[in-house]
Amino acid sequence: MVGVGIVGLGTVGFDTYRILRDYRSLIETRAGVDLRVVAVADADPDRLKLIGEDPDVTTTTDAPRLIEDDRVEIVVELMGGTDAAFDYTKQAIALKKWVVTANKALLAERGEDLFGFADEQGSEIGFEASVCGGIPVIRAIRDGLVGNRIHYMLGILNGTSNYILSRMADEGIPFDKALAEAQRLGFAEKDPTLDIEGIDAAHKLCILVRLALGFPMQMSEIATAGISKIEPIDIEFAKEFGYRIKLLGVAKEEENLIEARVEPAMIPIKHPMSNVNEAYNAVYLVGDNVGSNLYYGKGAGGSPTGSAVVSDIVDMALRKTVGCSRRSPIARKDGRSAKSAEKSMSPFYMRFKAQDTPGVLSRISGVLANYNISIYAVVQKGRKVDGYVPIVMLTYEASEGSLRKAKAEIDRLPFIGEETMHIRIEDREL
C-alpha cells in the first residue's frame, strides 16, 4: 500500500481524491499498485468537508504536518502559487518523499531548483498534469520519444484563449464579447489576464522546451503576447489567405539558437493544429526519427487534470517501492543560446488602416523595401470608414526587429489612421 497526501483541495485536488478513491481497485488490477489517499490538507476548513466520511483520510489545515506524516509517501501539490508551494515541495523532497504537481508556474519559475534537489535526494517530481491537463504529453515526449531529437514544436496550450478565438472565428464577434461569453460559461476566470495575455501558455511552453529540447529556457526569454488585440477583421483576412489564428506556443532549434515564443499566429488551414478548436489543447512536434506527432485533448478542468495527476502517482508507486527513481529532465545549454525575439524570422501579416488616397501603397511598400521586407500578397478590401480602408499585406520571411522598425516608421506616415496590426505567420512552406 502506497500512501498519498494531497495538498490543496480545489477542483483538481478533489477530482484527484475522487479518482483515487473510486478507481482504486481498477488501478490495482491494471498496474499492480495499491494506492490510498491517507491525508488531505487545505487552508480552508470548508473545503476539507468535501471529503465527507472517509475513515482512511486525515484532513488538516496544516500542510507541513501532512507532509511530515509518515504514512504519506507521495505528496500531491495542487495548491497553486509559487511561494508556499515551493516551500512545501522542498520540504517533501528533503524528507525523500516523491512529489506530484500540476503547478506550471512553480515549475516554469523555480523548476530547476526543485528538479536538482529531487535528483540529489533520490526523489522525483511528476508533472504530467502541469502541461495540457489530461493529455499525456509529458510522458509522450519524455518516454515515447526518448530516441528522438526534437527541433520544432507548436502548442495550443491555453484553453481559454483557444475558446475565445474559436468563438470569434465562428460567430464573427469581437474579443470583448467572446471573453464575456467565456467568463459566463466558466471557460475564463474573472481576472483572465494570465490566460489571455499568454502567460499561462508561456509557463507551459517553458516546461516543454526544457523537456523536449533539453534547453534551460527561462520565462524572461520567451517572447509573450496575448490575444486581446485580435479583431474579427484579422480572422476574416486570415481565412481568406487560408489561415486560422491561434494563440500558439512555438519552439524551434536552428543552428544552436533556441527560439521560444507565445503569441497569436496564423497557421495554415491544412495544418493539423488549425483544427484544434474550443477549449481543447494540443501539442504538435517533429522528432528526427518519429516525424510529426500530435497530441490533443482537454487542457484543464478537474477530471482531466486529476486523470494526469493520478497517472503520475501510479507510475511512481510501482517504482518507489523498489527505490527505482527516474532522473529529472536534463536541460543544458550545450553551446546553445536563446534567440532574441527581434532576430526571429517569419512571414508576417500586416493590416494598415490607411486613407484611401493615391500613393499610399507605394509609400508603405517603399518603407518595407528599405527594411528589406518583401511583399508576398496585398489585399485592399472592405468599406471605407471615415475615409480609411484596411490594407493587408503578407510578407516573405522577415526578422521581427526589421518588421517592428518598419511598422513604427509606417505608423508615423500622415495617412495612417491607427497603429498597424501585425501577426506572425507560422507556415514552414512560405
Add this chain to the structure above:
Amino acid sequence: MVGVGIVGLGTVGFDTYRILRDYRSLIETRAGVDLRVVAVADADPDRLKLIGEDPDVTTTTDAPRLIEDDRVEIVVELMGGTDAAFDYTKQAIALKKWVVTANKALLAERGEDLFGFADEQGSEIGFEASVCGGIPVIRAIRDGLVGNRIHYMLGILNGTSNYILSRMADEGIPFDKALAEAQRLGFAEKDPTLDIEGIDAAHKLCILVRLALGFPMQMSEIATAGISKIEPIDIEFAKEFGYRIKLLGVAKEEENLIEARVEPAMIPIKHPMSNVNEAYNAVYLVGDNVGSNLYYGKGAGGSPTGSAVVSDIVDMALRKTVGCSRRSPIARKDGRSAKSAEKSMSPFYMRFKAQDTPGVLSRISGVLANYNISIYAVVQKGRKVDGYVPIVMLTYEASEGSLRKAKAEIDRLPFIGEETMHIRIEDREL
C-alpha cells in the same frame, strides 16, 4: 550496461539498431540507462552485412543462439510472422529475458498466451511499436489514462488505406489507380491484401481493445471489411453530406456488450479524425475522466517504428536492473461479451443504382420501412448512364442485420442495376 539483441534486420530492425547506436549517449543522459546492441540475428546473411564494422555487435543467422546469449537481456523481435516469432518470444521469456516486439499479428493472434507466460516468469513484453508505429499510444492508454474507463475508441490504423482514400478524395481517382500510385511510391506492398482488406488494422484494433477496454477480444470477433469497393462517387456524396470516408477501427462498450469492427465508414468533417490524411495514423478515444483525446503520427516506416521500439527498451532497462517488472495488460470478460456484427447499430449511407422510372423511390423506401429503417435524407443526382441513376439515402440508426436483409431484398427488385453500396456512418450526433 543493458545488452540488447535484435532478431530480424529489416527496415525496422536496422533503424532500431541505428537509433540505439547513434543516440546512445543522448539516451544515457536523458534516462540514465546505458544500452548497447550486443547481437543481431537475421536468417539472411546479406542483411547482417548492413551492420558493417561494429566491434560491439555479434551477428548470426541463428536466432535461438542470440536469445541464449548471456549478454542479451532484452530481446527485440522484429522478424514478423506468427510461428517462429512465437517460438523465439517464448524461448526468451522462458530464459526470463524481456521482449520488445512490433509484431501486431503475433500479439493479436497469440498475445494472451505470451502475456500470461511473461507474467508467470516475471518477464515483460513491450509492444508500443505494434500499434501505430511512432505514436506513443500504448503508453498513453496504459499509463497516461490509467485512471480512466474507456468506452469509445476510433482508430485510423492503416497508413496504406488512409493514403489511398486520401488520394481518391483529393484527386477523384478510382481505387485501382490510387492503389497503383501507392505501390509505386512505396506506401503499399506488392500484395496489399493485409492493408486494404482491413486485416492489419484489425490486428491493431484487437490489441487496443484488450488494452483500453480490458476485454479479451478475439480476431474472429472483429467484423472486418476493406476499402476496395469504395468508389469516387461515394466519396463525393459523403462530402456533400459533410462526411469523409476513412478505414475506421471502432470499439465501443455499451451495456456489457463490446463492439469492435474495422471497415470504411463516414465520419463528420468536424470530427478531428476526419483531418487525418495521407499515410498518417491516429487514435481517438474518450476516457470517463479525461474526455476526448487524440494521438496522431506516422504509423509505419523504419524510423518511426524504431523510435517506438527504442522507447520500450529504455523504459524496460531502467526497471529491469532492479527487477521491477510491470504487469501485462489485463483483459477479462467481467460479465461482458462481444456484440455480434449484425446487432451493431448505426446510421448508414446507401447508394442504389436504379432505373430512372416512377415508383422506384417508393418501392425502395417501402422495403426499408418493412425492416423499420427510417430515412434521414435522400438525394438523386448525377447523369443517367444506360438508363440508371444513383440514388443515395442516409438512414437513422439501424441494426446492421436489418440493413443487410433490406439491402438483399432491394437488390432483387427488377429496377436495381447492381449490388447496392452501403457504408456505416460513425456520427454520434445523428
